[in-house]
Amino acid sequence: MKIIFAGTPDFAVPALAALLDAGHEVALVLTQPDRPAGRGMKLRASPVKELALQHGLQVFQPETLKPDEAQARIAAAEAEAMVVAAYGLIIPKSVLDMPRLGCFNIHASLLPRWRGAAPIQRALLAGDAATGITIMQVVPALDAGAMLMKAAVPITENDTAQSLHDTLANLGGNLMAEALANLHRLTAVPQNAALVTYAAKLQKTEAPLDWKQPARELSRQVRAFNPFPVAQAAMHGEPWRIWFARAAEGNGQPGTIVGIDNGIVVACGAGVLRIEELQKPGGKRLNWKEFLAGTPLNPGERFDA
Incomplete structure (x- = not known):
């Protein structure tokens, strides 16, 4: 034809x-x-x-x-x-x-x-x-x-x-x-x-994560915004890009790191989000182990609201 x-x-x-x-x-x-x-x-x-x-x-x-x-x-x-x-x-x-x-x-x-x-x-x-x-x-x-x-x-x-x-x-x-x-x-x-x-067309204003939302919704947001506009979460005033994350069972104060277990585990409005890939401003996209080698994090630390 x-x-x-x-x-x-x-x-x-x-x-x-x-x-x-x-x-x-x-x-x-x-x-x-x-x-x-x-x-x-x-x-x-x-x-x-x-x-x-x-x-x-x-x-x-x-x-x-x-x-x-x-x-x-x-x-x-x-x-x-x-x-x-x-x-x-x-x-x-x-x-x-x-x-x-x-x-x-x-x-x-x-x-x-x-x-x-x-x-x-x-x-x-x-x-x-x-x-x-x-x-x-x-x-x-x-x-x-x-x-x-x-x-x-x-x-x-x-x-x-x-x-x-x-x-x-x-x-x-x-x-x-x-x-x-x-x-x-x-x-x-x-x-x-x-x-x-x-x-609707994706907007960069949709990128920030709201830790008060359920972990399942945040996981979908992270994965839907990979590779654009890439989900973001602020730590110590820096906007970190979150490239991949999964929802899991757990609880805690929303935005608080509650564990380091096959990822950086952060409490959400319901459940927890296990962050597996992330990136600091000006840095490389890294898996969670590589990231923690250069930027140590501990349970109890909290992402900015």
Whole structure:
């Protein structure tokens, strides 16, 4: 099938790879313009662009798809279908209507739950038992298109937003390849509007831990905010980044270190949080043993309120 692929970050890379492996002709790759990155703030190509150039694909990087010249470039590809995976730009209806077979998106949730910008993190933060991938038709309204295929994965207490991201990125690529191979047999199912929830973009203001909350909620917060914005807890006035933590049974005054046992054990509003990975300002991300070797802590010490 002759397709246009629209994607930008790491999440979209497995999808482009899967479609190429399946033998589809990728006539054009849409990705966002190169952006400044790194300490030197040099222009850096998107992960999707890097893969596309490795395969000798045509790459188009407009700032917006609204101008007539941008739309003419897309129309000239004469694609049968468009595949979208975390592209990051609004696609006008005139562009959505160009491919004969339609425009299809890889969304990282089990729609209609968690439409929006941060579905992986919000599912983890909410304590959902599972998340997954939905292959859906793209329409002008946000993540509101009819659904073609779904696949679920469980969320475990070992998962972080990063681990789920990687799992879902690979699942999404494979599921999209399967969907395109079976388009003529798939039925588009409208979403139940009564079940819609929205996954708001993560904010750095959400990072601080509130030790009065239950340990299970704090564990989910830590894992949902890994790798961004990373949960924080202040000790002696310093904002420490908490990268991984598990909930356990126990009690004590919220925010107080109640033990050193397979981690730094801190009492919460209910239960205790066992911190296993953390980082001081300007320091490296360390496991709890490495951290304590340089920053000794003792039971009874307390995180700042």
